[in-house]
Amino acid sequence: MAELADELAAMPGAVAVVLGGSRAEGGADAASDWDLGLYYRGSIELGALERRGTVYPPGSWGRVMNGGAWLRCGGVKVDVLLRDLDVVEAWTRRATKGEFEVDLLLGYLAGISTYSLAAELATCRLLRGSLPRVDRFPPGLAAAAPPHWRFRRALSLDYARMHARRGNVVAAAGQAAKAVLEEAHARACERGLWVLNEKRLIDTAGLASVHTQFTQLPPDPAALARWVETVAHALGAAPDEPRPWA
Numbered sequence: 001m002a003e004l005a006d007e008l009a010a011m012p013g014a015v016a017v018v019l020g021g022s023r024a025e026g027g028a029d030a031a032s033d034w035d036l037g038l039y040y041r042g043s044i045e046l047g048a049l050e051r052r053g054t055v056y057p058p059g060s061w062g063r064v065m066n067g068g069a070w071l072r073c074g075g076v077k078v079d080v081l082l083r084d085l086d087v088v089e090a091w092t093r094r095a096t097k098g099e100f101e102v103d104l105l106l107g108y109l110a111g112i113s114t115y116s117l118a119a120e121l122a123t124c125r126l127l128r129g130s131l132p133r134v135d136r137f138p139p140g141l142a143a144a145a146p147p148h149w150r151f152r153r154a155l156s157l158d159y160a161r162m163h164a165r166r167g168n169v170v171a172a173a174g175q176a177a178k179a180v181l182e183e184a185h186a187r188a189c190e191r192g193l194w195v196l197n198e199k200r201l202i203d204t205a206g207l208a209s210v211h212t213q214f215t216q217l218p219p220d221p222a223a224l225a226r227w228v229e230t231v232a233h234a235l236g237a238a239p240d241e242p243r244p245w246a
Contacts, residue, residue, distance in 0.1 A: 001034060004052075004073055008036065008080065009128035013044040015085050016129030021196070024125040033077035037124060038068075039085045039131060049080065058082055064091075064103050064112050083117070085131075092118040092134060098144030102152075108198060110152070110181035115141060119194035137192035145189035153182035154241065157232050164224040172224055173217055176231045180210050183235040210234050 001019075008017045018024070021035035038044070046055050053071045060067040068081040094100065095115040102111040122134040160175035181198055184205035188195050195201055202208060213231055218224050229239055 001036070001073075001076075001078075004071075004078065004080075005036065005127045007048050008038045011038070011040075011045055011048055013040040013042060014129070015039045015041055016131045017127045018120075018124035018131070019127055020081070020120055020124045021079075025123055033079060035079045035081065036127075037081045037083055037120065039083045039088070039129070041085050044082065058084060062103055062105055062112075063087065064114055064116060065105055083120070088117045088121065089132065091115065092121060092132070095141050096138040098138070098140030100141070100145065100148075109178050110185060110198065112197075113145075113185070113195075115145070116196060119196050122194050123196065137189075137194060142189055142192055146186040149182045149186035149189070153179045153186065153235065154237065156182060157228065157235075157237055160228045160231075161225060164228045165221055167219070167221040167224065169217055169219055169224060172228060173214065176228055177214065179235060179237075180207060180231065183207065183237075207234070 005017045008014060016037075016039040018037040018039070019035065020037050022032045023034060044058070046057065049055050049069055052073070053069055055069045056067040058067045066082045066084060066087075068079060071078045071080060091100070091114040095118045100113050100115045102113050105112040118134050118138075121131060122137075124131075156175045156179035160172045160179065163171035163175060181201060184201045184207055185195060187205040187207070188201065193204060195204075202210065210231065213227070213234065216227070218227055232239065
């Protein structure tokens with residue numbers, strides 16, 4: 001890892017290399033891979049990285065995830081994630097004012113927030129170079145994010161109800177699951193907890209008990225509609241809660 005970090009730091013345009021994910025936060029287990037973040041400004045010359053494997057250049061994975069490479073180094077799985085520091089700093093400034101957006105991203109059920117870039121700065125371990133630091137969860141974000149996520153949760157639950165009435169088990173379960181993650185995001189923000197992804201989000205938000213409800217999906221439309229309401233109740237959403245778009 002030290003050898004790879006040196007290679008990344010030496011690439012033209014590189015500003016810093018960090019260790020991220022569960023290894024930086026101290027929650028890694030035997031199955032955890034290594035996440036190395038490569039921050040750059042303007043452009044980055046990726047020739048050295050391309051010699052190690054397939055590289056997805058900036059923009060390949062969207063404006064938040066950006067790009068990177070999935071490598072194996074000495075038999076160890078390593079994810080290298082590219083981060084445009086100008087973009088990171090811009091969204092971090094907006095996060096301090098409670099401003100953010102949510103992008104669709106493969107592998108993310110509820111989407112990825114632009115403040116996840118600030119979360120990475122706050123939780124990563126600097127290996128090479130220098131970076132601006134985020135010392136605490138912004139109060140403006142803690143105030144603005146929960147109602148935003150709960151707006152999404154309410155809409156997802158309404159779609160789950162609609163699908164349930166039609167007997168569409170897959171779509172009802174999918175929208176209900178999305179609502180669980182959206183409520184989890186809201187609770188994490190209320191508590192000032194940075195969220196990097198959805199892997200442990202439900203448990204972190206104190207919603208682990210909801211898991212069991214997804215093992216009891218009924219096929220009958222009436223029963224399925226009642227099941228959606230049990231999920232909604234577990235999330236603190238009553239059937240007659242005010243709809244923010246009404």
